[in-house]
Amino acid sequence: MRPRTSLFAVTNEAQTIDYRGLLEAERASLESQLTELGFATQTSTGLSYDSNFADSSQVTAERGETEALVGELRSALGEVEHALAKVDGGTYGKCEKCGQPIAPARLEAKPAVRTCIACANARR
Numbered sequence: 001m002r003p004r005t006s007l008f009a010v011t012n013e014a015q016t017i018d019y020r021g022l023l024e025a026e027r028a029s030l031e032s033q034l035t036e037l038g039f040a041t042q043t044s045t046g047l048s049y050d051s052n053f054a055d056s057s058q059v060t061a062e063r064g065e066t067e068a069l070v071g072e073l074r075s076a077l078g079e080v081e082h083a084l085a086k087v088d089g090g091t092y093g094k095c096e097k098c099g100q101p102i103a104p105a106r107l108e109a110k111p112a113v114r115t116c117i118a119c120a121n122a123r124r
């Protein structure tokens with residue numbers, strides 16, 4: 001965990017990039033993927049198959065894979081919602097572990113990321 005010498009520059013740069021736009025685009029993409037799989041994104045609890053999906057015996061074998069995929073999409077969606085809440089709260093772009101600014105390149109690659117690279121590596 002090397003201290004950054006250019007904290008100020010990184011912070012300023014982070015503010016010029018439209019992370020809210022990136023996050024909203026990602027949220028829209030995740031929601032459309034969930035919709036394509038037959039899941040409503042409005043319900044916050046549990047998984048609900050639509051009737052076509054549930055009644056087709058052909059897809060039963062694929063259901064496990066789909067459930068795993070839907071779980072990933074839902075979890076990614078939750079991360080994006082969390083990040084958007086941080087944009088609203090003015091804490092977006094700060095590591096949730098150490099409070100240091102997250103490198104803009106990392107945020108651009110993964111807008112919903114919660115921690116800086118140093119903390120992410122330390123967790124492994």
Ligand SMILES: [Zn+2]
Nearest residue numbers: 095098116119
């Ligand atoms: Zn950190």
